[in-house]
Amino acid sequence: MNKKSILVLSLALAFVLAGCTKQQTQSSKQVLKLSAQAPLDTIDISKATGYGQTGNVYESFYRLGKKGKPVAGLAKSGTVSKDGLTWTFKLRNAKWSNGDQITAQDFVYSWKRTINPKTKSPYANLFSSIKNADAIMAGKKKADTLGIKATDKNTVVVTLDKPIVYFKVLMAYPLFAPQNQKVVEKYGKKYATKSKYMVYSGPFKISGWTGTNDKWSFVKNKQYWDQKKVKLQKITYKVVENTNTGYQLYSQKKLDMTPLSNQQVKNLKHSSEFKEYPYSYVAYLAYNFNDANDINKKAFNNRNIRLAFSLALDRKVLTKKVFGDGSQVPSGFVATGLAANPKTGVDFAKEQAVKGTVEYNEKKAQAYWKKGLAQIGAKNLTINILASNENSNNTPLTQYLQSQYTKVLPGTKVNVEAIPGNSALTKARNGDFDIYVSGWGGDFNDPITFLQIPLQNTSYNYGNYYNPTYDALIKKAENEDANDVDKRWSDLVAAAKIFNQDQGVTPIYQQTTAYMQSSKVHGIIHNTAGTQWNYKYAYIK
Structure with a gap:
């Protein structure tokens, strides 16, 4: 081989090696470093309870x-x-x-x-x-x-x-x-x-x-x-249970994304790397309609008392000042941004709204409260609120509920039972609660993912809510009107309005998670x- 050929081969090899090095460098950079709040509980799709990852x-x-x-x-x-x-x-x-x-x-x-x-x-x-x-x-x-x-x-x-x-x-x-x-x-x-x-x-x-x-x-x-x-x-x-630890790892470039606590949101929301990701998760209070305590059972089956519990809450203060994490005030049980009217494009959440059910109004709350107590023959109530202590929002939420109900609704005593999530869920499934801080995230983009929950005898209807008119509308939507998009939509809106007017559950907030990205x-x-x-x-x- 002559010197010219060797030179050409050497140059070609140099270009190939340079190309390989560049590809390897690019490939090594294509690693996304994320945290998780908890270990994966299962990777069996038949047994999983969520598929976010x-x-x-x-x-x-x-x-x-x-x-x-x-x-x-x-x-x-x-x-x-x-x-x-x-x-x-x-x-x-x-x-x-x-x-x-x-x-x-x-x-x-x-x-x-x-x-x-x-x-x-x-x-x-x-x-x-x-x-x-x-x-x-x-x-x-x-x-x-x-x-x-x-x-x-x-x-x-x-x-x-x-x-x-x-x-x-x-x-x-x-x-x-x-x-x-x-x-x-x-x-x-x-x-x-x-x-x-x-x-x-x-x-x-x-x-x-x-x-x-x-x-x-x-x-x-x-x-x-x-x-x-x-x-x-x-x-x-990497499992990172503490948001402060997560932010430290992010600052050290050991994470590419990390969720933020309420306080961190307030401090970091003006950063160019601050991101908000809304989710169709609505947190709500589930009432136990079959409560073991006879007075509480009568109370939770009284619509006036449920309305009083709802109107005593200032959700704007809760989401903006107590949480401060970008969470929204829900218009009802079905999340905002989940589904839109197939004909008009109007958000289902807007169509389901019933005036006077989730707005803050102390006077109306007290009037409903007074009327409801008279109807059940009680002068005061002692209620226990069950909540998971693994949800970071639940501590400030239950503190707010305790304070607000005691202040707005005379004769109310509120106890909070904050326990690990699985234990709280077990108690809820067994009906061992007065009020349960629960929530639901949509599995797919249709209102029925929420509206199937309050049907009689469904596994997630922990409080055993039942309204035959509601059930009939859902049944109609899913059977005789199932192939008519507009009629089905109307059925679902009508059902949602009944449930919201009834305060079958009391919606509290719709979740938004803030991240540094x-x-x-x-x-x-x-x-x-x-x-x-x-x-x-x-x-x-």
């Missing part, structure tokens, strides 16, 4: 894009019959993280595993309206009778008992993602107990999760069908319902 490792027919709209997922197409009862999905050429082909049978297996009462899925109720789902959940039919079948390797046919107008959005929820039967059976009891005992269908796969540890990572899934659009190589998670982080999609965080298009600039 894990929507990035599990994908269904669709995934949520901007403004809660369903965008391309594992289905390359989805069609529905004229009567709205049959959906047909054609799968794209997609693989599991271990290289196995994702097939229609993976969806069939996953759904039947989740709906099986033996699995004890806490979100199995979302399958309601899929053929035979309600009967299966009630133990009257076998899981094999669920309305889903694979007509060939790439075709899934879903049959409904009644049309579901929000079905396409629902199909973006990771609960409805496929599961690999071969992997479930291979690992047996070990399945989903550690990240290595699982396979993934989404843009990322989990690494380093042992089931109990406080650090784990999401690593880019090289088998993902759309992996070319995924820029992040890794997302690291590095200016280098771009492309995060945040949704107000369902899978809250979508990192598929995120990148570090």
